[in-house]
Amino acid sequence: xxxxxxxxxxxxxxxxxxxxxxxxxxxxxxxxxxxxxxxxxxxxxxxxxxxxxxxxxxxxxxxxxxxxxxxxxxxxxxxxxxxxxxxxxxxxxxxxxxxxxxxxxxxxxxxxxxxxxxxxxxxxxxxxxxxxxxxxxxxxxxxxxxxx
Amino acid sequence: xxxxxxxxxxxxxxxxxxxxxxxxxxxxxxxxxxxxxxxxxxxxxxxxxxxxxxxxxxxxxxxxxxxxxxxxxxxxxxxxxxxxxxxxxxxxxxxxxxxxxxxxxxxxxxxxxxxxxxxxxxxxxxxxxxxxxxxxxxxxxxxxxxxx
DNA sequence: CCAAGAATGAGACTCAGTCTTATGATAGGT
DNA sequence: ACCTATCATAAGACTGAGTCTCATTCTTGG
Numbered sequence: 001x002x003x004x005x006x007x008x009x010x011x012x013x014x015x016x017x018x019x020x021x022x023x024x025x026x027x028x029x030x031x032x033x034x035x036x037x038x039x040x041x042x043x044x045x046x047x048x049x050x051x052x053x054x055x056x057x058x059x060x061x062x063x064x065x066x067x068x069x070x071x072x073x074x075x076x077x078x079x080x081x082x083x084x085x086x087x088x089x090x091x092x093x094x095x096x097x098x099x100x101x102x103x104x105x106x107x108x109x110x111x112x113x114x115x116x117x118x119x120x121x122x123x124x125x126x127x128x129x130x131x132x133x134x135x136x137x138x139x140x141x142x143x144x145x146x147x148x
Numbered sequence: 149x150x151x152x153x154x155x156x157x158x159x160x161x162x163x164x165x166x167x168x169x170x171x172x173x174x175x176x177x178x179x180x181x182x183x184x185x186x187x188x189x190x191x192x193x194x195x196x197x198x199x200x201x202x203x204x205x206x207x208x209x210x211x212x213x214x215x216x217x218x219x220x221x222x223x224x225x226x227x228x229x230x231x232x233x234x235x236x237x238x239x240x241x242x243x244x245x246x247x248x249x250x251x252x253x254x255x256x257x258x259x260x261x262x263x264x265x266x267x268x269x270x271x272x273x274x275x276x277x278x279x280x281x282x283x284x285x286x287x288x289x290x291x292x293x294x295x296x
Numbered sequence: 297c298c299a300a301g302a303a304t305g306a307g308a309c310t311c312a313g314t315c316t317t318a319t320g321a322t323a324g325g326t
Numbered sequence: 327a328c329c330t331a332t333c334a335t336a337a338g339a340c341t342g343a344g345t346c347t348c349a350t351t352c353t354t355g356g
Contacts, residue, residue: 024322026334046312060336065313067334081229081286085344086312101278112276120268125287128260130249132289138229139273140282147279172353174303194343208305213344215303233313234343 010037010091014076021074031057032067033076041111042080042088042100082109082138099136103143110143158185158239162224169222179205180215189259190228190236190248230257230286247284251291258291 014033015025023029031052036043043051045064052059059067068089071077080088082102088109098113117137125132141147162181163173171177179200184191191199193212200207207215216237219225228236230250236257246261265285273280289295 024333026321028335044312058336060338061312062314062316062337063335079231081231083227083229083235087231101276101280103278104281110277112272114268114272117265117268117272120262120265121287124260124262124265128249128287129258129292130251130287130289131291131295132249132287133252134288135285136288137283137285139269139276139278139280140284141278141280143279144277172302174352176304192343206305208307209343210306210345210347211304 010093014071017074017076018070023070028059028063029067029070031059032064033071036077036089036091039090041109042090044086044088046086048089078134078136080136080138083140100138101143102138102140103146104140105142105146108143158241162219165222165224171218176207176211177215177218179207180212181219184225184237184239187238189257190238192234192236194234196237226282226284228284228286231288248286250286250288251294252288253290253294256291
């Protein structure tokens with residue numbers, strides 16, 4: 001989370017989107033939103049629960065999952081399937097679309113982005129028997145430490 | 149499974165690869181291999197267990213998972229993460245690389261392939277801080293029936 | 297044919313994710 | 327500012343995909 005976070009950062013946008021969608025406010029959702037905003041990359045639901053507990057803002061497991069579902073519905077959060085048993089979640093920023101590299105050896109997850117890849121997917125989406133709404137690419141392999 | 153299945157089909161190749169890797173033969177693994185060879189697209193472990201039971205070749209759950217892991221180790225099978233709670237598995241054919249479209253409304257899974265996309269990923273794999281071993285792309289959206 | 301040890305089955309077990317229900321908080325109407 | 331309908335949350339029981347253990351069965355090299 002930027003220390004200069006202003007009206008255009010993710011937290012206020014999230015609040016606005018939720019209000020517009022008819023949600024009321026609540027402490028648990030607020031805590032989850034602020035935590036997600038402070039992350040560099042995707043977290044699992046369990047990691048979120050533990051992180052909040054460790055900063056004395058305990059949120060029940062059911063609430064974590066419900067809140068993540070709600071945020072996903074309104075496209076404030078996206079799921080990341082890393083093939084690591086637990087699904088990961090991260091905030092969606094309109095100006096910062098990225099995908100993920102997963103090290104199958106140590107579990108490290110890193111973001112990446114590539115314009116040629118985006119173009120290929122856009123073109124492809126037109127020619128396929130599916131109204132594509134989401135795409136999410138995960139490349140598996142060995143990170144620099146593990147490959148060495 | 150082609151009715152003309154010959155020495156170059158997937159089943160014999162699988163047997164050869166497994167033998168070379170030091171595995172013995174066994175009825176359960178044989179049953180799983182033959183079932184996977186007969187599929188058009190990816191199955192879940194539970195679907196595999198049920199399909200085998202319905203054709204009177206009951207294989208225990210532990211064996212299904214162990215066998216799928218073994219087959220994945222030697223690259224005879226690949227996991228497909230569709231974001232549908234259960235992981236899917238399908239045979240890997242050297243000459244038939246494809247990806248998947250998932251309908252988030254009805255759960256339909258369809259294969260597709262695209263050369264421009266493959267090229268983009270190949271190029272990209274060179275420039276990324278990961279020794280890429282696998283890539284698996286899932287596009288989410290609404291299928292023609294559900295979009296209508 | 298005979299071990300040595302791999303393959304399998306059966307079922308207990310784990311734990312991420314879901315569901316239920318009682319309680320607490322929010323916001324529009326007064 | 328208060329009321330109250332109703333949404334948000336906590337707590338914890340519950341579900342089920344996937345794992346683990348271990349006794350038994352099958353393969354295969356010698």
